[in-house]
Amino acid sequence: MPEAASAYRISDVSRLLGISTDTLRYYEKIGLLPAVQRSTGGVRIYRDRDLSRLRFIRRAQAMNFSLAEIGELLQMREDPQHARDEVRELTRRKLAEVERQLGELDTLRRELQLLVNLCRGTSDGCPIIEGIDTPERE
Amino acid sequence: MPLRVEVFSAPGCSKCGHAKTVLRRLADDIGGGCIHWREVDILEEMDYAVELGVLSTPAIAIDGKLAFTGLPSEKKLRAVLLKHLDGRP
Numbered sequence: 001m002p003e004a005a006s007a008y009r010i011s012d013v014s015r016l017l018g019i020s021t022d023t024l025r026y027y028e029k030i031g032l033l034p035a036v037q038r039s040t041g042g043v044r045i046y047r048d049r050d051l052s053r054l055r056f057i058r059r060a061q062a063m064n065f066s067l068a069e070i071g072e073l074l075q076m077r078e079d080p081q082h083a084r085d086e087v088r089e090l091t092r093r094k095l096a097e098v099e100r101q102l103g104e105l106d107t108l109r110r111e112l113q114l115l116v117n118l119c120r121g122t123s124d125g126c127p128i129i130e131g132i133d134t135p136e137r138e
Numbered sequence: 139m140p141l142r143v144e145v146f147s148a149p150g151c152s153k154c155g156h157a158k159t160v161l162r163r164l165a166d167d168i169g170g171g172c173i174h175w176r177e178v179d180i181l182e183e184m185d186y187a188v189e190l191g192v193l194s195t196p197a198i199a200i201d202g203k204l205a206f207t208g209l210p211s212e213k214k215l216r217a218v219l220l221k222h223l224d225g226r227p
Contacts, residue, residue, distance in 0.1 A: 110188045114180065117194035118148045 008046040017054055024054070032057060032071055053077075063098060140174040141222050146187050146197040148180050157196035157209045164216055172223055 014021045027033045028044075033053060036044045056077060060070045069090060076083040076091050083091075145161055147154030158177060165173040180187040180195060187197075190204045198206040198215070200222055206215070 107185075107188055110191075110193065111184055113193050114184070114188065118151065118180070 006048050008051065010044045010046070013046045013051065013054065017051065017058060019054065019058065027054070027057065030067065030071075032067065032074065060094075063094075063101065065094065069094070140172055141219065142201050143173055143175040143219070144178050144199045145175065146178045146180050146190075146192050146195055146199070148195045151195045153209055154196040157198070160209075160212050160215065161198070164212065164219060167216075168219060168223070173219065 008016070010021050010024055013019070013024060024033075028036055033050060036046055036050060039045055053074065056074065057070055060073060061067075065073070072087050072090050073094065076087050143161065143165070145154070145158055147158065161175055165175050178187065180192065190197075190199050190202070192199075192204060192207070194207055196209050197204060198210070200218070205218060210218070
C-alpha cells in the first residue's frame with residue numbers, strides 16, 4: 001500500500017523551515033507557492049511538494065536571488081520541458097553564479113582549515129590572530 | 139633551470155624552523171645551484187598556499203606542486219629532490 005502523503009499545517013512548516021507564517025502566506029499570495037490545499041475547515045495543508053518548493057525558495061534567497069528571479073526559476077523547476085528561452089537563460093546564469101560562489105566558498109573553507117590546523121600545530125598559542133590583526137604591508 | 143622548492147611555514151610554527159634547516163642543508167649538499175628554494179610565510183601568501191592545497195605547515199612544494207604536507211625525513215626529502223633533478227634535461 002503506498003504511503004500516505006505527509007500533511008503539514010502552516011505552523012509546522014514555519015517551524016520546520018524557519019520561515020514565518022506571514023512569509024508563507026505572502027509567498028502564496030504572490031504566486032511563488034501555488035494555492036495551498038485547504039481542509040474543509042479552511043486550514044492550509046502543506047504537502048511534501050510544497051515543502052520542497054519552499055526549501056528551494058529559501059536556498060535561492062540565501063544566494064540573494066530576487067523573488068522575481070525565484071519565481072522564474074520555479075517555473076523551470078515545475079515544467080523544465082516547456083520553459084521559455086528566457087527562463088532557461090536565467091537558469092544558466094544562476095547556475096554560473098552558484099558555481100562562482102561555490103569556488104569562493106571552497107577557497108574560504110580551505111583558508112579557514114589552514115588557520116585551524118596552524119593554531120592546533122603550535123604549542124604557544126595561535127600566531128594567526130596576530131597575523132590577521134597586522135595591517136597589510138604596502 | 140634550478141629546481142624550485144618552497145617551504146610553507148607560519149610564524150610560531152616550531153616544526154617549520156626544523157624543516158627550513160633540513161632543506162637548507164640539503165640544498166647545500168646537493169649544491170651546484172640545482173635548487174632554488176624560498177620560504178613562504180603562509181600569512182603573507184595564503185592565496186598561493188591554498189591554491190597549492192596546503193592545509194597545514196610545514197609543507198613543501200616542488201616546482202609549484204605540493205610535495206609534502208608535514209615534515210618528511212631528511213632521507214625521503216633528499217630522495218625526492220634527487221628524483222626530480224634526475225628527470226631534468
